[in-house]
Amino acid sequence: MIKMDKNKMKYVKNHYYISRLIRTEILFTPLLIGLPLFVGSFFIYDWYIRGVVGNCTAYKGELILGIIIIIGNIAFDIPFIKSLRVLSKKK
């Protein structure tokens, strides 16, 4: 077992590659943000169709998971997008 020192926890950076990397990450961002929201909404939709319309309580789990996925992702996506915007303003 080891204790991680702060230097080891730092991120690998190389300015020569960074712009190319950033471009890839930006193209990947819609998927990173959109897919969890879609999956969470799909869970809630499925709960609504089979649970509410079909009047069955067995699908409550899907509602709970849908809400958790959406809230959990929004909670991290907002600071993620904010960090992007703030840094771009700096430049």
Next chain:
Amino acid sequence: MVNVADKLKDAKKRINSLDFDAHWYRRAFHSFGASFLIYYLLPDFDWINLLKLWIPPLIVLFVIFLEVFRLSGKISSNYFFGLRMYEKKRVGSYVFFAVAILILLRFFPQQIAIPCILCATLGDPIIGEIRRRYSMNYVYIIGFFICMYFFIITWFKADVFLIILVSVVGGLGALIGEIKKFWWLDDDFMIQMLPALLLLIIWVSIPYLGLSYPGDIIYPSGLTW
């Protein structure tokens, strides 16, 4: 007339002028992993079952190949955004993350797999944020309750005794998996596999305890495609 080439050049320049915070990128990447729970919601059709059988291992295989090329020096580590210094000469945490999710989806019942995946995808970044802002005491207390919460909400169909047992054991397992760091084994793997193995012992013991197995949390969608 609009010059498309100039516009593209300008867009490329703009994108290159942007910057990402690697810290928040890793957090968003973690929470993105919760999307894999759709695995259980996909309709029960032959062609979809075939995709479910092949796509997850193929993704993991691709990730492993990528990592082999990176560690052997064929692809520079500089191409991997958000990589930590200690991961430069070690297998990246995303590989451990992917392998653990694959093992859980394939070999564990969903009652065990779902809370363990939630611990890694949402619990881990929350614990990480607490660690950054507050003392380790808060990490132990809040981290335990967060992980415990994921086990409670996914075992809500079980007997009360089983809910308490599973949530305490699972919460402790996930917390230990997260805070104990090994150089050769990542916490993204441990936070999923340690509670999963502990819960598997409970799962096997359920009939001997005179209790009944809880029902599924997610049922394959009834969509007709």
